[in-house]
Amino acid sequence: MRLHTLALCAAAIMGPAAYAPGQSIVINEVMSSNVFTLSTAEGKYEDWIELYNTGDSTVDLSGFGISDNYSQPFKWVFPATTLQPHAYMAVFASEEDRKDTDPMHTNFKISANGEAIFLHNSAGVLVDMCNVPALYRDISYGRYPDGDTSHYFFDRPTPIAANSTAPGSGISLSPVFSMESGFYADQILVTLARQGTTGTVYYSLDGSEPNAQATPYTTPVSISHTTVIRARTIEANMAPSPVISKTYFINDSSSLPVISLVTDPVNFFDDSMGIYTFGTDYSPFYPWVGANFHEDWERPVHLEFFETDKQQVLNMEAGVKIYGGNTRESPEKTLAIYARGDYDYDQIAYRIFPNLPYISYTRVLFRNSGNDWEQTMFRDAMITSLAEDLDMDIQAYRPSLLFLNGKYWGIHNIREKYDRYYFEAHHGVNPDSVDLMSRHPGGMQVTEGDSVDWTLFQDFVKTQDLNDSATYEELRSKMDIQNCINYYVTEIYIDNTDWPGPNYRRWKAKTPGGKWRWLLFDTDCAWGQRQWGSMTAATYTRNSLDAATDPNGPSYPNKPISTELLRNLLACDSFKVRFINTFADRMNTTFDPAHVCQRIDSIKALIDQEIPRHIEKWAGTYDPFGSAYLGGIPDWENYTQVLYYFANNRRPVVRDHVLQKFNLSGTYVLTIRNPDPEKGSVMVNTVPVADSLWSGGYFNGNPLPLVAIAKPGYAFKDWGGLDVSANSFYLTSSADTTIRVNFIIDSIGVENNGPRDTRTTILEQNRPNPFNASTMIGLYVATASHVTLRVFSIDGKMVLQVLDQNLPKGRHSLTLQNSRLSSGIYYCHMHAETYTGIRRMMLIK
Structure with a gap:
């Protein structure tokens, strides 16, 4: 982590400052990396600032300003409130700007790397300031004793209470390991050396954070099997050093990338706070409401990522939560990893998915394969990979092996997480200007943004005559029609039996021209999964087209509200024609049996060498309904055969469903x-x-x-x-x-680079060409027309739809900026009424 070499003296931190005389309010204690110390009413852990009234009189704080910027003294202003004599008040620095809670929330955060905090009275006079140094998690910085001018570090913070625990004048330096994390063929000896002249190095081998009761280091540590070592320095009158964690793999190999997660076992397995356990206060009936693993709890974790060549490419502190719906009950659980400045870095700075251009992530999933956990472990990955060329958002996939505190924890599928940062990366939109809607059995849920525009859109589709040409054009301005059709056709063809009531997601950029788009998500219950290995006609014959358009479906999985949108859209003749044609397109290409079987082969091959060990790990465990995990390789092979069986038999059945549905x-x-x-x-x-x-x-x-x-x-x-x-x-x-x-x-x-005769519709050459980050595309429309602008790869595949809307007469220009494209030759294709034009473009990264 970033504080490995931190050693600070409190006396050197405070600089001179002029304060208002006679003021009794001081900034008494500050925490810029709050992980476990003080929680909000919602159970979140935010930065906090504690004020203390040193005087004998009540102080009215109305109009006082607190800020992390001296030039903005009233960045956040206290409402009408008072602070009693010798009393404490905490304020969360969360960016949430809430004044109706206790504690209140400011509109800024505190940098864990250190910054000054200023308190001004209502007249704009500086009352107090605190130069907060860089702090690692759950270390506070404050006055000792309360209200004194001296500042210290506290490894046992005391928010809204007296600073009574032993203070430290600095933070100890972390110990130095003689060997780095990695893979070793045989037993090794690891030396732990302190950096200062005083203090003792303490270490643990079980993932726990070492304290003064841990093992003191005296001789090299012998490692004969895969183990994690965690160590820190503890010395008198100093805050303990940050914990250093390293993983040593002994005689262990894999063809997959390897992830090591290290955390204090209580964070996962303690009954009161462990996120992986049932806990003590939960319903005894499925789905065990109230169990710890259903809580939105985040715990600290040390993350190391080793590539297939065994090189360490990530080494950082992060947060971890249990993720998913009812599959949280599975013995192996999905983990969501959060990069936050409170822990370490605010980005997972690595190109996790080699086929994507993104070099950093804010959040990522280590997925247990959901409802497919006890079957193939790759069903959803296979299905979503089929949609890669359909201009549909999907979650990238990469299988990996995960170790928890040095113990093998099985195959986990690394997946992207749908959130505002996903849309920032994939679509270049402002992450704070996104609406992301989900539908679960319990109803609609706002994941990002709000539901205002989605509600208006639903009402529009429900109440307007979509066969009216002007209304249909308005519909086109509100939704990406082809994306929507591709989504529904895919979900229907794959026979997702856990949809459309649950697992229905759509998003929109809250910007001019933003359109609703649909996300392929959680297809584990598709492709014959619910037949549990049986290969009969029931595996592939379900009429999911009827289910997706049923006006009187059951409460699960297709209650009427979940089918209403598609039913209304299919009442539009233009939409229906495109819908039927797209069904044929997908059956001719995406879901062609030979193509699908090749895809199953390729993804199955990624994990087939690791499956025996994975099965051995989870043998003897049970799913939420009491079914035992895979009995062995024959079971797994049988489940994978279901994928081939469905692929080879589904197409003619769906073709008949379309014929029947549309007469x-x-x-x-x-x-x-x-x-x-x-x-x-x-x-x-x-x-x-x-x-x-x-x-x-x-x-x-x-x-x-x-x-x-x-x-x-x-x-x-x-x-x-x-x-x-x-x-x-x-x-x-x-x-x-x-x-x-x-x-x-x-x-x-077509390679003429100059503007063409503006009396006729024309697509101009993009500039610059070749281009790197972005390029400008110009076009002229001779008469108001509906214009489509698409980008094709050199092998003829459409990789991007740039434009699909009505344009008025005149010249138009737009910027093409899409980081998903790799270097190469592309063709920009424009179609407007009777005009078609093409331009050759070269992208160089």
Whole structure:
């Protein structure tokens, strides 16, 4: 952690300051890293400031200002309140700005790295100040005795009470370990050396935080099996040093990344405060309401992350909570990791997911695989990976091994956490300007922001005639229609039996032009999971399309309110056409059995070598309903076979469900022939077709959009004999159909970098090109039109939808800034009425 070498003398911290004479209110004690000391009414631990009235008279604090910025003395102002003689008052420095609670909350936090706190009276005169030094967790800094001019460190803080515990004039230096955390082939000896001339090093081997009752270091510590050592220096008249934690893996290897979590065992397993246990005050019936693991408790943890090459890439203090719904009851639980300045760093500064460009995270999950814990351990990861190319938000996945206090704790799936920081990273939005809504069996829940706009949106869809063209255009401005359709089609096809009542999430940026988008989340109960290893017709035949549109569904999982939005949207003809076509798109591509089986193979292979050890760890444990964990490898192999069984049998069943639901007469096979795929490709609804020959099944009588997209240097010629001159048209067919597309050399060329003739619609070349962080895209619309602007990778996959809305006549420009894209060649495709244009872009990172 950052305070390893901290050794401070209190006398050197305070600088000269002019104070108002005769004032009796002082800043008596401050804590900038509160983890366990003083909790709010909600059970949270925030920074705090204690005031003390040294005088014999009551002081009216009305109008007093407290601040961490001398130039803003009234950053936070006390309301009408008083402080009695020789009394104490605490104020939480939480940024929450609340004056109706006791203690109250200021609108600022205190930096754990140290900063000054100022107290001014209502006349603007400085009453007191405190130069708070860098503090590690649960160490306070204050006056001793109360009201005195001398300041000290307290490892036993006393908020809202006298500073009566033994003070320290500084913070001891942490001991130095002779060997770093890591993997060793055989037994090792670890030396612990103090840095000062006085004091004693104490250490533990069970994860507990060493104190004066722990083992004093005298000789090198012999380590013969995987072990954690925690050590600190304790000396007279000093606050103890920060604890140093190191993990030594002995004769232990894995093909997966390895996570070591170290925490005092009481934080996980103590009946009164352990987050991993039932505790003592809970209902004796499922789901054991009141159990410790259902509480929103956060505990400190030391985190080390070792890559597959065994190199340590993370070493930090953090917070940990139990995460999830009813799967909290599983013996192996999901852990949410929180980076906070109160512990150490406020970012997990590592590129955890190699396939993503993000180099830091604020929160991350170590997931137990939810309802799939006692089956495959990768069902949700496999399903969400299928949606990677669908312009849908998903949680990245990476399997890992977790050790808790040196003990093997099994496979945990590292996942991104849906919160405001996720949208900041993936969409570049202000994390404080996001609405994130969840629906659980108990009803709607606001996770971020508020529900105002979502309520208005629901009312709009429910009360307006969406078949009116103007109303439909307004709908397009409120929601990302294709994203919504992809979401519903995916959830229905995979047969998520724990949806749409629970696990239904959507979000919106609270900015002009922000649209509602849907999040694929918690699909553990999909893909035949509820059949518990049985491979019969019931595994894949459930009509989840009917369930998702049932106006009279049961309270779980599809009560009427959970199906209302989709029912209302499908009453709109335009939406229904796109919905039916997208079902066909997904069955032709995303859920093609061969494609899915290859994906199952690849993800299964990531963990199959680790599964035996994982099963051995959890053998003999039971789920919340009394079912024993996997009996062995044959059980696991059987559960994974269900994934293949569902993949190979689901498609024709869903096709029939669509036919029945929308009263369609049947399907036809569409074949696209492109003799020159190097010159261009075809978009079949949402499917980019870049091959010379492609076939897919579509629904009779449902208008299907086809768009020919020429590559740079080429132009669309014709549709091979069809009486269609434009490069895009709608195909309505009820018989097998073959379409040929032809491209020719473009004599004009598309790489002209200058603005084109503004009398015609045109897509201009982006500038700069090549680009790094961002690039400007200009376009001119000759007449008011609906414009789509999409970005495709060099292999024809759509990677980004930039624009999908009506634009007035005139020139428009926008900035493309998307950190999800990796370096390479991309094609920006614009479509407006009869115009289609393409520009080649190069991203260099």
